[in-house]
Amino acid sequence: MTSADFPAEGRNYQLVVIGAGPGGFDAAIDAASNGLKVALVEKDMLGGTCLNAGCIPTKLYLGATGPIHDLAAQAKVKVASGEISVDMKVLLTRKDRFIGATRKAMGQKLKTLGIDLYQGTAKVSGKGKVEVESPVEKAELEYENLIIAAGSHPTAFPNIAPDGEAVVDSTGFLALDKMPESLLVVGAGFIGLEMAQIASRMGAKVTIVDALDRIAVYEDPEVSKTLHSIFKRSKWNIRTGVKVASVKTVDGQAVLETEDGESITAGKALIAIGRRPNSADLGLENAEIATAGPGYINVNESLEAAPGIYAIGDINGITLLAHAASHQAGYVVRRILGEESGPYAPGPMPSILYGSPETMRVGDMPADLEGKGKVETSSFPLAANPIAQSYASTQGFVKVIWLDGKVKGVTAVGHHVASLTTTSAMIVQEGWTSEDIHKVIFPHPTLDEALLGALKAERKEV
Incomplete structure (x- = not known):
């Protein structure tokens, strides 16, 4: 300079x-x-x-390793076999x-x-x-x-911080030129879960540790439960409700000590406990x-x-x-510029977890609407959607949240559900009712039909 x-x-x-x-x-x-x-x-x-060290490089890694997941899904239904190897240094x-x-x-x-x-x-x-x-x-x-x-x-806390060796933050993880055989992730939010998927796809044994009682705690509880189930099927060791005392490098390995005296060792530890x-x-x-x-x-x-x-x-x-x-x-x-005079009003804010599965959320969830009126939900399983079936990734669902007969929120978990986000945001923004469903043609076959199915499904009062 x-x-x-x-x-x-x-x-x-x-x-x-x-x-x-x-x-x-x-x-x-x-x-x-x-x-x-x-x-x-x-x-x-x-x-x-x-x-430089967040959304974009993480998506590049998820994109590059996505075919590994897709092949594994087809192999489970016995229609394909083989191996995909990602060169970490080239990536x-x-x-x-x-x-x-x-x-x-x-x-x-x-x-x-x-x-x-x-x-x-x-x-x-x-x-x-x-x-x-x-x-x-x-x-x-x-x-x-x-x-x-x-x-x-x-974020870092005393005794739970990157040390330049086996303990890294998200920036350090994205600078690795070799994936460790095992990865310990402290924090089960979006950053930790996306990076854990990258590591898992590249063969690392993944352990997730979080002090809270469920992963992706800011999502609808049903979404968190489904994520937990899918990741467990990928043989992740998910430890919730665990309070961490320290994470340090010991003899080149990352060693986590819990407040209960338990020790967990991995090749690398990723600290992803917030910002x-x-x-x-x-x-x-x-x-x-x-x-x-x-x-x-x-x-x-x-x-x-x-x-x-x-x-x-x-x-x-x-x-x-x-x-x-x-x-x-x-x-x-x-x-x-003098073109706005009123208060800032962002409307329904979209949120997405990328990978396989993905999650999407826009608008209010049932817990946000407690005491505000008649709250109902309607949902549709991805197992009934032909696109999810074609990719052999059928776990998950789309859920619509209603307040007094109007759509107030949409959430989903499963195969490529992030693609439903913008449409869902528009539906929430407009406050669709049952009558509005028939004003738009949903193409067939598409994943969008799972959203349509959720809009049309029987509602259950919360």
Whole structure:
């Protein structure tokens, strides 16, 4: 990095954005496309965690190893046999090249729109001012509006943290050039479950440990139960309700000690126990910005943390998903442009676990609607769907949640159910009733018909 990384002059901006992940990058692009003078500050790499060490590389790995699962499913019904071998080093190289090319394209987009990129650490230094520092240069930027989109980082606790050896976090897992023979995953949320599937497909013996009473605890309990059943069939050792005392490298192996004195050993351990906001050292106190919990920035109904200062994405703690950050970015930019005046209203938020099986969820689940009216559910088994049958992956279901006769939520678990997400979001957004089902033709044969089947199925009151 040289001094040429910082623009030489013109450091007064209509908008300064801190963080170039999905939210920050989209905010900068939207604002510049609408004629605002924009500066984007990023201390690490364009794309943030999602592109570089999260959503995108994980999906590349799941995509590359997906045929292993598909072949295994067909082998179970005795219609195919053989072996698929994935070259981990080649996959790692492909991942790095793809991400590098994407970052390059992002950088070119910034240049095309005239956005000034400052590669350094940002700190709010006073009202209307942000100080940016790189190893060789400092600059003070003046802004009319500020968007903080600094993201989050993996959580670690004393004695339960990556150590640079056999104990890794999600970033370390995605940098492995060889899959261990066994993988111990601490945390049964989406990150842990997706990475465990990658390891399992490549032959690793998987052990999942979580302090909570079920895996994927934020999903509908029936979804969690089905996931547990499917992963058990893949010979995973799933240990819920287990409190971890420590995870350390011992003689090159990862060793977990429970609070009950039990010891579990594996080739590698993945710590996937959540994420924490990157709000420390941002100088928030200089703008009288308040935080809550582990450092989430408090925002009002307009996503403002202080007059003219907005916080979007993981750092505000509302929804820790890349598409949530991007959606918030669009709203804030429109508000700055004077095109929005009302409170932020995201509508039904989609959530997806990728792999085999997949899960999808949009809108409210039965527990969210307790006491709000007549709550009913209707469901359809994937075993009755021809597409799920054709892939020999029939475990799972689609469930529709109704409140007073209107669709309030949809969830599903099983083969490729993520493909139902956008359609489900539209149905929830529109609040379909029984009459609306007949307004759309669902093609045959498709997995979509499982959603149609769930909409038409007999309802049961919760």
